[in-house]
Amino acid sequence: MxxxxxxxxxxxxxxxxxxxxxxxxxxxxxxxxxxxxxxxxxxNPTVPPEAYAARLRDLGIEAAPAEVVTACTATLAYLREHHADDAVYAIAGDDIVAQLRDAGVSLVADPTACECVVAGYDPDFDYDDMHAALRAFGDSGAVGFVGTDPDRTIPTPDGPVPGSGAVVHAISGVVERDPDVVLGxxxxxxxxxxxxxxxxxxxxxxxxxxxxxxxxxxxxxxxxxxxxxxxxxxxxxxxxxxxxxxxxxxxxxxxxxxx
CATH class of the missing domain: 3.40.50.1000 (HAD superfamily/HAD-like)
Known part of the structure; x- marks a missing residue:
């Protein structure tokens, strides 16, 4: 080959x-x-393809935005196909939330008003987020559950740190439900x-x-x-x-x- x-x-x-x-x-x-x-x-769902391509070019690697596919790229594509008109509650960091908003995803601040939960990397993930997940899913099985990617850890120069998968698994554990899909x-x-x-x-x-x-x-x-x-x-x-x-x-x- x-x-x-x-x-x-x-x-x-x-x-x-x-x-x-x-x-x-x-x-x-x-x-x-x-x-x-x-x-x-x-x-990595936190950096848009355009910014990733620009970062690579700054480092001397030829790259165009269309050549970059991120976990958030896949997440947005999945939402467009399966949850296009749904109210989405994001348990994710600001960089991911900004990409969802820029793509026209209908984001809600009240977890009880959502029809789909998107979970992803969030360095500030805490107890309140797990509580919000419980409120979002409640007793209804109709709320969608989407993970941006499965990476429990991500490599850094100082060693691995928790990634999106850690957040997805924490939510899955507290609501006793597997995600419908994990992208990336x-x-x-x-x-x-x-x-x-x-x-x-x-x-x-x-x-x-x-x-x-x-x-x-x-x-x-x-x-x-x-x-x-x-x-x-x-x-x-x-x-x-x-x-x-x-x-x-x-x-x-x-x-x-x-x-």
């Missing part, structure tokens, strides 16, 4: 904190030269968005990421070749084995040369 497209994770694969991981700039350029299409795919990687909904953006068959696509439970699982589920880098989370537990394991994104370039 000669790769025609690349799906590149960001945090822990290309990016660490506000900077690039060693060799990331050259690796991204080398991969882009060898494929027809590139998608930067992240489970490895969801099939996100895979559909990526496939549409790339315009290349999954069998001709290579996904590179650090997280077995999200990046590798996403690629395996979508039928892509999977490459795991040991940067970021870089653990082999908690997800399927990748087709190829390398030290970093620089070493991943050889997959595009040799495949």
């Amino acid at each position: 000669t790769p025609r497209a690349a799906v590149l994770d960001l945090d822990g694969t290309l990016v660490s904190g506000d900077g690039l991981l060693p060799g990331a700039r050259d690796a991204a350029a080398a991969i882009r030269e060898r494929v027809e299409a590139v998608c930067f795919l992240t489970n 990687k490895p969801s099939v909904e996100t895979a559909g968005i990526v496939a549409e953006r790339l315009g290349v068959p999954a069998a001709d696509t290579v996904v590179v990421g650090d997280n077995p439970a999200t990046d590798v699982a996403f690629g395996e589920r979508a039928g892509m070749t999977t490459v795991r880098v040991r940067t970021g989370l870089g653990r082999a537990d908690g997800g399927p084995d990748a087709d190829v394991v390398v030290d970093d994104i620089g070493a991943a370039v050889r997959v595009f040369r040799e495949a």
Whole structure:
């Protein structure tokens, strides 16, 4: 198989904190030269694609907004399809709420008035949020429950910190109900968005990421070749084995040369 497209994770694969991981700039350029299409795919729901693309360009990596798919991208697409006219109560940080509002989602401040709850990354998540979730769902099974992404932890230069998945699981535990859907990687909904953006068959696509439970699982589920880098989370537990394991994104370039 000669790769025609690349799906590149960001945090822990290309990016660490506000900077690039060693060799990331050259690796991204080398991969882009060898494929027809590139998608930067992240489970970070807090940064809009336009801002992510601008951040990557500032760091020296060529990127257009249409090439960036985030967990919030997938969440908004799901809401448009399944909850287009619903009143939504968000248990999420300000950055996510702003994207929902900018996309025209009908947000409500009263949890008892909602028809759908969206849960995502929130560094200020607390007891009051769990209480709001109880009020939102009450005894009704008709209220939708959407998680932005499953990442219980996210990599940072100082080690992992709780992510959206921690918030989703806390809410799920207190209301005794699983989410209707959790977007981001490895969801099939996100895979559909990526496939549409790339315009290349999954069998001709290579996904590179650090997280077995999200990046590798996403690629395996979508039928892509999977490459795991040991940067970021870089653990082999908690997800399927990748087709190829390398030290970093620089070493991943050889997959595009040799495949």
